[in-house]
Amino acid sequence: MxxxxxxxxxxxxxxxxxxxxxxxxxxxxxxxxxxxxxxxxxxxxxxxxxxxxxxxxxxxxxxxxxxxxxxxxxALDVSLFRAHRKRQDILKQLQRLYRVRLRSGADACYRLMKRSEDAELVRLQLRGAISQLRALDRFHSRQIAKVHSEFEKEVALAERPAVREHRSEIAEQLSSxxxxxxxxxxxxxxxxxxxxxxxxxxxxxxxxxxxxxxxxxxxxxxxxxxxxxxxxxxxxxxxxxxxxxxxxxxxxxxxxxxxxxxxxxxxxxxxxxxxxxxxxxxxxxxxxxxxxxxxxxxxxxxxxxxxxxxxxxxxxx
Amino acid sequence: MHESLRNLMRKGAPSPDKVEKFIAGHSFPMVAGTDVTFVYHGDADEVFLRHWIFGLRTAQPLQRLADTRLWAVTIELPAESRIEYKYEVIAGGNRRLEMDSLNPYLARDPFGANSVCRGYRYQRPEWTMPDTTSRQGQFTRMAVQSTSFGDTREIDIYLPARYRSSRRYPLLIVHDGHDYLQYSDLRIVLDNLIHRLEIPPMIVALTTSPDRLKEYSGDERHANFICKELLPELLRELPISDEPQSRALMGASFGAVATLHAAWRNPGCFDRLLLQSGSFAFSDIGDHDRSAAFDPVVRFVNKFRDDPGQPAQKIYMSCGVYESLIYENRSMVPLLQAHEMQVRYEEVRDAHNWENWRDRMRMGLSWLFPGPLWMVYE
The missing domain is CATH 3.40.50.880 (Class I glutamine amidotransferase (GATase) domain)
Known part of the structure; x- marks a missing residue:
């Protein structure tokens, strides 16, 4: 052990x-x-x-x-379900849009990895391209977080009776x-x-x-x-x-x-x-x-x- | 000629024992890169290789090797080719077609069977073979009363493994469904692709026609049967998603014509089409040069080419480069794309046969209905 x-x-x-x-x-x-x-x-x-x-x-x-x-x-809270579906639709759209930018950003990195110009110049360009990709990921993360936060605020998720009831049941189960x-x-x-x-x-x-x-x-x-x-x-x-x-x-x-x-x-x-x-x-x-x-x-x-x-x-x- | 066969013959005709040993020690046809040597062993006056490669002479003569019962011919076959063939044997004034008794690989079809030559780098895809870890779907049958045809059609329905009536499934309707089951291993393919999450669990309806050359050639009755009789019945009886993008129609050869025709006559009914080696014969001017069975096909395809509309949103097409229909299929692609349909088109070194259609199903189905592979980590 x-x-x-x-x-x-x-x-x-x-x-x-x-x-x-x-x-x-x-x-x-x-x-x-x-x-x-x-x-x-x-x-x-x-x-x-x-x-x-x-x-x-x-x-x-x-x-x-x-x-x-x-x-x-x-099943009990239909308006919550509708709001949830709406959020999921927005997330799917965001994902599709992110994918468009991601593909071209990653392609640039792969192309640079194969270049035969001066190694130092290639290294710098590649670093820049990867940094753009990382910025895209951060941007996407922020977008997702914003969608979640707006949803939770809009529906007052933690305050909804059905949600509260199940959360408290789970908390009870977890305690043992x-x-x-x-x-x-x-x-x-x-x-x-x-x-x-x-x-x-x-x-x-x-x-x-x-x-x-x-x-x-x-x-x-x-x-x-x-x-x-x-x-x-x-x-x-x-x-x-x-x-x-x-x-x-x-x-x-x-x-x-x-x-x-x-x-x-x-x-x-x-x-x-x-x-x-x-x-x-x-x-x-x-x-x-x-x-x-x-x-x-x-x-x-x-x-x-x-x-x-x-x-x-x-x-x- | 294959090197080992040349070695066998180097010192003149080998003894029958040596020939038997040679045959037992090799697999046939003999594939050495893109050179393929076909070998026949038996008594004959003449032997021909009969294949179904459009562009090559249909019958290629084999040469008798010295004073033996061996006959051989070498042809160049590009990498990844798969061809079906028979030997035409002329002996004592009789002519007969035989499968290659030295080759264990056979492809069956509604007319019998052919020997299969697996060219250099062709491999039967492993997802077309039984996998004991794949959960199996089940079949059920329903009878659909058809006013269009004035009879009743039996439809076999594939329900995916772990089917639940509380779920909603995509629907695929397959023309010549029983042939797909028998000759293209459709059930194994569906079980495997669903199990591997490459396509979602789906309901598959298998149709069959008592007179396919007529009903599949651009026949209004057939289009009505599929869209106005069969589809509503399936939607009533089975838990099928309600959107056209969850519904696909597929077929091969004349079945592809029937598919395109039914969707064209009923736009919005099926948003996904899978067309394999479609018999899309047309004439820009004058007559076509195919058999009379193609007359109604050509009339339909000519009309379609004049006014394609938008029969579906996404279309997967495939055709073998060894098929006489390759030109018709190729020329369909830009036409569909020009009318804002998403088209995925694949060409392969194969011909007009059920195993070609089997080998393309993974790409076609997973493009029309991507599975949850990307999202599921078991």
Whole structure:
């Protein structure tokens, strides 16, 4: 077991769990005891189907029913549902517009990486192009934050009776839990449901263990990526902000499956674009844990370096 | 000629035993880069390679190798080609078509089967093959009363794995659906692409026609059946998303003509079309030079080319470069684009056959209906 001062600041990010479930390994190694809660909202209408997970862990797991709660809230509070849909539409439009600028900004970087003029001149131009890309990401983040804040203000989210009721029920459940697991799945659905229930505040101070989308959601910013989609590669995109518990981390679940690891240019750009955050490849059975920002353990996790090369992450490094 | 075959023949005719051993030790046709050597083994007076590559002589003679029962011909086949062929064997005054008994790869179609030559760098896509980890969809059947045709049509419906009637699904209607199932592995393809999140779970309706050359050639009855009888019935009976952008129509060859015609006659009904090797024959002036079955097709395509309108928003088209229809398909693309339709067009080194259409489905379906791959991290 790995020793750490207290569990309140404990977080662990894991890779996919489809072949080799490593949740139990992480739970045991981190000495999590007591009841365990689960957030499986990313599974959408399959939420709560945690039979296999419970069997794997060998302890009782309580699903917090985040997805279902939001469904119930929407059914009761139709005006909130409409406002939420409107916000989602605005976010989709923003994402499409951001993608237009992102594509040309990233193309400029890749073209510069291949130039053969004086190395110092190329380096300066590339630095400028990456800096424009980073500015675009920051701009997009601010736009998203503005949309969320306007929505929450407009609907007075925290004051709505249905929302308050469910938040208080979740707070009650959380008070008796030793840790909360956040499963993978649809990351946008997961993010939107957690946000609606104010889970960032509710989960503060709780030990969290998340895999795939559940790992992404614990970071500051959700970065979507896939190099091997049928229609070809898309440049990684910022989607939203996360819970902010794993700060300065970009979580890349199933990296070997989703990323073209032979493309150093792409990986290098990703590393430089999101710096100072570390881009972490989380494959099957990989996991990494921190307590209050102190790295406790890292199993199999690799970091993308500025030159696009992957390097192992070691506890204590 | 392939080097190992040349080596076998270097010292004159090898013994029958040596020939048998040679055959057992090699795979056929013999692919060495872009040179492909076709080999026939048997008694014959003449042997021809019969293939379906538009642009090459249909029958290529094989040469008998010294005093053996081996016959061979080498042709140049560009990388990534896939062709279907048979041997035409003339013996004792009789002429017969045979599949290549030395080659295990066969492609079936409604007329039987052909041998398949997998050219240099062609690989059957792995998503077209059964994957035990993919959850399987289920089939159900419904009968649709058709006033247009004055009969009842049986429609098979594919429901995706983990189907729930409380959800809303996109709809794809497939012409010659049973042939797609049988010869293009449609079920495996759908199961795999849905499982891999490359397309969303969807409901797929498979139609079939008792007289496709007539009904699929630009027939008003067929357009009415699809849009005014079948579609409303499907919308009534199944949980299908209500927007045209969630509805697609697809078909190959005459099925592609039927697809385009139905959408053209009923704009706004289907916003997504998937057209494979469409038989889009037309004549700028005078007569066309195809069979009489094409008369109504040419009449429709000529009208369409005069006034395409906007039958759909997004159209995926594909055609093999070894097809006689390549010119017609190519010339359709700028026409559609000029009328503000989004078109994705793919050409491949293959011909007019079901495996070509199978191999294109991932690109076509995932372009028309992108799956949640980008958003899902399991």
């Amino acid at each position: 790995i020793s750490h001062p207290d569990r309140t600041g404990l977080i662990a990010l894991l890779g996919p769990q489809s072949q080799t479930a490593s949740v139990a390994m992480a739970v045991n190694a981190l000495g999590v005891d007591g009841s365990i809660g689960a957030i499986t909202a990313g599974w959408r209408d399959a939420e709560g189907d945690i039979g296999e997970l419970t069997e794997h862990l060998g302890v009782e797991v309580t699903d917090l029913a985040v997805y279902e709660r939001v469904e119930k809230i929407f 839990l030793g840790a909360v697991l956040i499963a993978g799945g649809h990351v946008a659905v997961l993010a939107s449901r957690l946000r609606l229930l104010g889970m960032r505040e509710l989960l503060a101070g709780h030990a969290l263990i998340g895999w795939s989308a559940g790992a992404m959601i614990m970071t500051d910013q959700l970065v979507l990526f896939h190099d091997k989609a049928p229609q070809g590669r898309r440049e990684p995109e910022l989607l939203d902000v996360g819970l902010g518990r794993a700060s300065r981390i970009v979580a890349l679940p199933a990296a070997t499956q989703r990323l073209d690891l032979g493309q150093d240019d792409h990986l290098a750009l990703m590393a430089r674009r999101f710096a100072p955050a570390s881009c972490l490849a989380l494959d099957e059975s990989d996991w990494i844990a921190w307590s209050h920002d102190r790295l406790l353990a890292a199993r199999g996790v690799r970091r993308i370096k500025r030159n696009g090369v992957l390097a192992g992450v070691n506890a204590g490094a």
